[in-house]
Amino acid sequence: MIGKPLSLYFHIPFCTKKCPYCNFYVLPNKPIFQEKLIDGLRQEWKQLTPLIEKGTLVSLYFGGGTPSLFDLKYLQEILSWIPSQEIEITLEANPEDLSLEKAKALRAAGINRLSLGVQSLDDELLKKIGRNHSASQAINRCEKAGFENLSIDLMYDLPGQTLSTWEKTIQTAVKLPITHVSLYNLTIEPHTSFYRSQKAIESQMPGDETSLQMYIRAQEMLQSHGLTQYEISAFGTPSLHNSGYWSGRNFLGLGPSAFSFWEGTRKRNICHLNRYQKMVASGLRPIDFTETLPPLAQEREKLAINLRLLKGVSDLPIDRECLKIIDSLIADGFLKKNAGSISLTQKGILFYDTVASEIIL
Ligand code: SF4
Secondary structure, X not given: OOOOEEEEEEEEOEEOOOOOOOOOOOEEOOHHHHHHHHHHHHHHHHHHHHHHHHOEEEEEEXXXXXXXXXXXXXXXXXXXXXXXXXXXXXXXXXXXXXXXXXXXXXXXXXXXXXXXXXXXXXXXXXXXXXXXXXXXXXXXXXXXXOOOOEEEEEEEOOOOOOHHHHHHHHHHHHOOOOOXXXXXXXXXXXXXXXXXXXXXXXXXXXXXHHHHHHHHHHHHHHHHOOOOEEEOOEEEOOOHHHHHXXXXXXXXXXXXXXXXXXXXXXXXXXXXXXXXXXXXXXXXXXXXXXXXXXXXXXXXXXXXXXXXXXXXXXXXXXXXXXXXXXXXXXXXXXXXXXXXXXXXXXXXXXXXXXXXXXXXX
16 A cells, blocks of 8 residues: 655754854764764664655655764665655755765765755855855765755845845856755844844844845846746755645654654654653653644644645635635735635735734634
8 A cells, every 4th residue: 555645854963063043953063972863863763664654755854953964874874774765865965064075975875965055155144154165166066976956045134145245146056056946034043143142133134125125036036047936935946855844744853853744743852862862762752842733723724834835725725714814815915816726926925924824823
């Protein structure tokens, strides 16, 4: 019997230093931590095997942290657990870590998609946000190493960034051998170094109007270079893995702080490597958060997340209240109707938060 589509996520939390805007669970890159992690992942894999065997694996994603720092032999070991490598296998990487040899070794290990945390192609800005790399060369090396599926993350709303420096970054990016771009705007999250100097940072950030212009210019420039927008923040060849998040596919997350979503229930693993390892070693599931929304709230949340995909949603809810909200979002120009399906208009894309907050209970 063929099971439901399933994705797997492995959280590899190591970074060489913490970026000032980052609020992910990250640890210094030490061999002892790497050993603990692989030990924990081995145990957690055993725990999850019965569930994994129920599904049909469609994608695997190494996220972090900086998974390119994880010892190659550990990545190879994880890949040896996977029943089929004919799936999308993505690894997030820091361009600074990728020599040609390293990129070739990752490709040979079975990784077939790289997601590079480029952020900006402006050296001055990179210094301001605590990053230091020459991404263009790294991307060219990855192509040389045989990667045909290369994604980059770009950030706007950065302190000191202007519309013109942002346009230059995109102009440089589109000349590179990339197939996908994810856009992020800088948000200042609690427990980050930027949060502690929020006032000074905010005074250097571009402001709402420029921020909107930056997003619109990115849409125009990326699409005019063949990177078609398929989701609010994603352009190019769709990521099979991320598309699963937006369409409600089951996924299982392994490693400290990893999230899972299984048949409507969301879970998060404990954000502490030692405790994570101890729990899985003693046969416990390492979970510290579980949430199952009531059916109506689930349906609403699914609709709001599905709408992020610009192809729209045809599987409309039957909840009358929600249908009324959809009608008023159509009347206000946030949504449009197309032969039985609904999708975001450009206004809906730009003000997606408004759309989501109307729909979600
Ligand atoms: S590289 Fe990524 S995960 Fe690591 S500290 Fe920077 S933003 Fe956070």
